Amino acid sequence: MRPALALERHCAAGPTWRCEADGEPFPCPAWRGLPLDDHLRGVLLASFTLFLRPAIRDLRGRPEGPTPPQIVRRFLWFLPMTDEEARATALRYR
Numbered sequence: 001m002r003p004a005l006a007l008e009r010h011c012a013a014g015p016t017w018r019c020e021a022d023g024e025p026f027p028c029p030a031w032r033g034l035p036l037d038d039h040l041r042g043v044l045l046a047s048f049t050l051f052l053r054p055a056i057r058d059l060r061g062r063p064e065g066p067t068p069p070q071i072v073r074r075f076l077w078f079l080p081m082t083d084e085e086a087r088a089t090a091l092r093y094r
Contacts, residue, residue: 007034010026010031014054014057014059015058015059016058017059025074027048027077036078040078041079045079049093051075052072052075052076052089052090052093055071056068056071056094057094067090068087068091069086072093076089
């Protein structure tokens, strides 16, 4: 099976941001386990930044929930990012 087809069921939306296929926090291990190259990082960046604003809106402030910088790191796992960069990105997407 092609990777795109295998990932088709691994999707999520707010307010819980859990994978519909396996119930894990999205992006789930199926997404995180993709072998990455520069092309795929570019595609993921274009796609997953679209999730940041609604994910930050839905997840921040929940009891024991992630902070906005943690949400940025969760959704942009494929990018090396310092704490300061994650905070700055979170501020842009609030």
